[in-house]
Amino acid sequence: MPMTTRRRLADTPIVPKIFFCLHCLRTSIKNFDVTNAENFAPGCVFDAVASVACKQYSSRNQICHQTSVGMLGNALEFSQILNWSQEFFVDHTAPDQNLDWDLTLRVQVGHLTLALATGFEAAELAHRREHGLTGTSKSKVTPNLVPYRSFVAGRRSIADDPTMLRLMPGDDGFLL
Ligand SMILES: [Zn+2]
Numbered sequence: 142m143p144m145t146t147r148r149r150l151a152d153t154p155i156v157p158k159i160f161f162c163l164h165c166l167r168t169s170i171k172n173f174d175v176t177n178a179e180n181f182a183p184g185c186v187f188d189a190v191a192s193v194a195c196k197q198y199s200s201r202n203q204i205c206h207q208t209s210v211g212m213l214g215n216a217l218e219f220s221q222i223l224n225w226s227q228e229f230f231v232d233h234t235a236p237d238q239n240l241d242w243d244l245t246l247r248v249q250v251g252h253l254t255l256a257l258a259t260g261f262e263a264a265e266l267a268h269r270r271e272h273g274l275t276g277t278s279k280s281k282v283t284p285n286l287v288p289y290r291s292f293v294a295g296r297r298s299i300a301d302d303p304t305m306l307r308l309m310p311g312d313d314g315f316l317l
Contacts, residue, residue, distance in 0.1 A: 161185035162205035181254035215309035264314030
């Protein structure tokens with residue numbers, strides 16, 4: 142009989158704005174229905190008291206992969222845009238508010254945030270491939286992280302914010 146473990150759940154689950162896992166991002170892109178007139182969200186939730194895996198991936202007994210260090214600044218910008226676009230989906234019930242946006246506009250914003258998420262995921266994948274951080278889905282090869290650590294150190298030495306590195310012109314996945 143297989144042994145089952147129960148995760149002790151936190152009273153307040155954490156919904157990461159920047160350190161969401163890429164598996165949840167991909168799942169949310171795949172399942173996003175623009176006709177629901179909702180803002181896009183990565184859909185990653187860390188709900189356990191002591192676990193490094195998010196809710197979706199702990200149930201699959203897999204490791205979460207988050208945004209590469211070299212793209213954390215891009216993840217921050219992605220998060221900030223999603224936070225800004227959330228304003229189109231706020232239900233303003235106060236009578237003096239005149240900020241409720243109609244369904245057509247909210248669907249359009251949903252289209253745009255989905256396009257942004259799809260672009261972010263594609264850029265992250267291109268970055269991983271450029272630096273050998275990922276293989277094909279059938280590959281069992283563990284990536285050699287030494288060259289990437291060297292790349293990150295080089296970027297930090299020239300970055301305005303060394304904790305939030307961004308893609309630069311010439312990098313795979315870079316778009317203006
Ligand atoms: Zn996740």
